[in-house]
Amino acid sequence: MGPEHAITVVGLNHYFGHDEARKQAIWDVNLNIRKGSLTILMGPSGSGKTTLLTLIGCLRDVQEGSVHLLDQELRDAPEAVLVALRRKLGFIFQAHNLHESLTATQNVMMGLQVHGKGNARLQRAASHHMLGLVGLSDRLDYLPGNLSGGQKQRVAVARALVSNPDVIFADEPTAALDKVSGVSIVRMLKQLGQERGTTTVMVTHDNRILELADRIITLEEGRVVSDTSPI
Amino acid sequence: MSRFLTWLFGRLPIGWLQLSHNKTRLAAALAGVAFANLLVFMQLGILGALNNSTVAPYTLIRGDILVSSTEGDTLTDSGNIARTRMFQALGIAGVKSAVPLYIGTLPLSMGDGTSAALLTFGMDTAQPEFAAPWVARELDALNIESTALLDKGSRGVSASVFERLERGEPYAFEINGRTMTAIGTVDVGGGFLADGTLVVSDQTFLRFNPKRSGGAPSHILINVDDGASVQTVKTRLEAALPAESVKVQIMQDAAAADLAFMSTERPTGIIFGFGVLIGIIVGIVIVYQVLSTDVADHLKEYATFKAMGYDQPFFLGIVFEEALVLAIFGFIPGFLASSVLYKALASVTNLPVEMQAGTAILVFFGTLAACTLSGAIATRRLAAADPADLF
Ligand SMILES: Nc1ncnc2c1ncn2[C@@H]1O[C@H](COP(=O)(O)OP(=O)(O)OP(=O)(O)O)[C@@H](O)[C@H]1O
Ligand SMILES: [Mg+2]
Numbered sequence: 001m002g003p004e005h006a007i008t009v010v011g012l013n014h015y016f017g018h019d020e021a022r023k024q025a026i027w028d029v030n031l032n033i034r035k036g037s038l039t040i041l042m043g044p045s046g047s048g049k050t051t052l053l054t055l056i057g058c059l060r061d062v063q064e065g066s067v068h069l070l071d072q073e074l075r076d077a078p079e080a081v082l083v084a085l086r087r088k089l090g091f092i093f094q095a096h097n098l099h100e101s102l103t104a105t106q107n108v109m110m111g112l113q114v115h116g117k118g119n120a121r122l123q124r125a126a127s128h129h130m131l132g133l134v135g136l137s138d139r140l141d142y143l144p145g146n147l148s149g150g151q152k153q154r155v156a157v158a159r160a161l162v163s164n165p166d167v168i169f170a171d172e173p174t175a176a177l178d179k180v181s182g183v184s185i186v187r188m189l190k191q192l193g194q195e196r197g198t199t200t201v202m203v204t205h206d207n208r209i210l211e212l213a214d215r216i217i218t219l220e221e222g223r224v225v226s227d228t229s230p231i
Numbered sequence: 232m233s234r235f236l237t238w239l240f241g242r243l244p245i246g247w248l249q250l251s252h253n254k255t256r257l258a259a260a261l262a263g264v265a266f267a268n269l270l271v272f273m274q275l276g277i278l279g280a281l282n283n284s285t286v287a288p289y290t291l292i293r294g295d296i297l298v299s300s301t302e303g304d305t306l307t308d309s310g311n312i313a314r315t316r317m318f319q320a321l322g323i324a325g326v327k328s329a330v331p332l333y334i335g336t337l338p339l340s341m342g343d344g345t346s347a348a349l350l351t352f353g354m355d356t357a358q359p360e361f362a363a364p365w366v367a368r369e370l371d372a373l374n375i376e377s378t379a380l381l382d383k384g385s386r387g388v389s390a391s392v393f394e395r396l397e398r399g400e401p402y403a404f405e406i407n408g409r410t411m412t413a414i415g416t417v418d419v420g421g422g423f424l425a426d427g428t429l430v431v432s433d434q435t436f437l438r439f440n441p442k443r444s445g446g447a448p449s450h451i452l453i454n455v456d457d458g459a460s461v462q463t464v465k466t467r468l469e470a471a472l473p474a475e476s477v478k479v480q481i482m483q484d485a486a487a488a489d490l491a492f493m494s495t496e497r498p499t500g501i502i503f504g505f506g507v508l509i510g511i512i513v514g515i516v517i518v519y520q521v522l523s524t525d526v527a528d529h530l531k532e533y534a535t536f537k538a539m540g541y542d543q544p545f546f547l548g549i550v551f552e553e554a555l556v557l558a559i560f561g562f563i564p565g566f567l568a569s570s571v572l573y574k575a576l577a578s579v580t581n582l583p584v585e586m587q588a589g590t591a592i593l594v595f596f597g598t599l600a601a602c603t604l605s606g607a608i609a610t611r612r613l614a615a616a617d618p619a620d621l622f
Pocket of ligand 1: 016017025043044045046047048049050051052
């Protein structure tokens with residue numbers, strides 16, 4: 001791996017279950033992902049996209065092989081190291097996973113508060129700014145229950161981006177949205193990522209998004225079957 | 232509220248926001264905590280009254296040492312002791328003076344046919360040093376046959392009677408067909424065993440209790456010589472008097488022993504102590520239910536926070552914050568309702584049930600502790616929040 005890479009994966013295997021029920025979901029995956037790029041993971045359902053994403057996003061323990069994320073080996077890394085590393089990451093989930101009892105602003109503030117930097121007033125101001133960037137300046141104090149699906153996902157994007165993460169992981173962030181808002185969210189993600197030099201790894205089935213990618217990796221049955229750079 | 236808590240905790244008050252988001256659940260939880268508080272307060276109030284009314288009669292008398300029969304349990308529920316023991320005691324070095332004390336229950340008959348059971352103290356009017364100063368002042372007057380000091384806290388005696396007594400007008404009533412005249416008041420209060428207290432001379436006591444004999448008082452009160460050690464005199468008395476029938480106690484120890492007896496060996500004390508325990512358990516179960524349901528309902532959010540890099544102390548903080556909110560906001564209505572019920576109970580029963588700062592503080596910290604304990608149990612559910620399941 002080199003300094004130009006945010007993520008380096010070597011000989012990665014992953015298994016679910018034990019004994020007879022043991023099943024391999026990831027087969028000998030090797031990858032380098034450049035800093036500041038937008039990489040899209042594709043593949044049929046059950047091909048291991050989510051499993052791979054959670055492995056390199058340090059949400060799942062690495063069993064075999066090696067994953068370097070931001071110069072940190074994840075295999076056998078202690079929980080405290082993982083917690084610290086997660087604070088440099090942003091996650092956007094298929095379901096927005098906003099906290100229903102927090103307002104849009106408060107949800108975004110949670111992305112900052114984990115770093116313990118700045119007082120509540122500064123965090124609130126930064127969150128307002130970020131919500132403005134995703135076009136929600138008129139929805140700052142709305143609870144998620146009062147926002148549309150697209151608006152909620154934009155709050156989730158703001159929450160992931162507000163702390164200026166080094167890497168963003170997104171798993172089908174547009175699946176719950178109509179085409180128009182789906183594409184606009186990914187465009188926004190790409191633009192904000194470019195401005196900040198953020199590395200983005202995204203799982204998607206959405207063909208209209210592919211043209212935005214720097215690189216498209218396709219998985220089948222846990223193996224990388226194609227790896228292209230359209231641009 | 233939320234901004235204030237943000238400032239207080241240095242982070243968003245997730246626990247508070249979560250609880251207040253679901254108003255119905257919050258109301259139910261607070262009602263539960265308030266109810267548990269009410270249970271505990273009522274039990275403690277009655278226990279307190281029981282304790283008060285156990286030691287209240289001691290306020291009438293003075294003395295260094297109490298000599299009683301081993302058959303008796305407490306000051307007011309005593310056996311009889313031979314008066315000759317008093318003469319024996321007077322012969323012991325260090326004993327300055329001694330008097331017999333007669334205690335019995337007399338039925339006071341009202342005009343309307345109802346009656347009140349009065350715990351009656353027959354005192355030696357010639358030795359005022361054995362009476363509390365405020366009783367001693369009236370002892371001379373009690374030398375007149377069939378006169379008494381009537382307890383202002385007596386159940387079933389109308390307030391107008393005491394107003395008249397305060398104005399110096401005697402009040403005559405009937406006991407066992409004889410006329411007794413109250414010429415003054417004492418303030419002891421009703422208890423669980425009697426409706427009130429009556430103080431009379433030993434002569435009057437014996438006249439109204441024809442079955443009691445002057446030779447067999449309930450207790451013997453003893454004062455020691457100035458400068459003599461009460462403990463030493465007690466030891467001498469114990470050596471001189473037969474241990475199998477005579478009990479020698481320092482006055483303070485006797486009151487403490489009565490308290491211990493009433494709260495651990497009498498069913499009332501045990502029942503109310505048990506009630507406190509039930510109240511605490513009810514509270515813990517309710518708070519645990521609420522908190523663990525709340526954790527379970529927010530596993531997805533917690534997993535998201537974990538993925539964002541929040542660590543275990545943060546989640547424990549949320550649960551304990553919720554426990555704190557429930558404790559504080561449940562205690563307030565519980566305390567207010569209990570205060571009202573105390574007043575009602577005291578006015579209906581004339582028992583000395585009252586809200587005391589010490590009890591309130593004790594219950595508040597107990598509530599905090601119970602809520603924290605429930606919170607601690609509920610945090611076990613946090614382990615189920617796995618960020619790998621989010622995608
Ligand atoms: N927690 C788990 N326990 C057991 N097997 C699992 C688990 N998660 C995934 N798998 C299995 O691993 C394989 C890869 O699953 P994964 O969720 O990574 O696929 P995917 O490419 O994300 O599919 P989809 O497009 O449906 O989201 C599948 O066969 C799946 O059944
Ligand atoms: Mg998936």
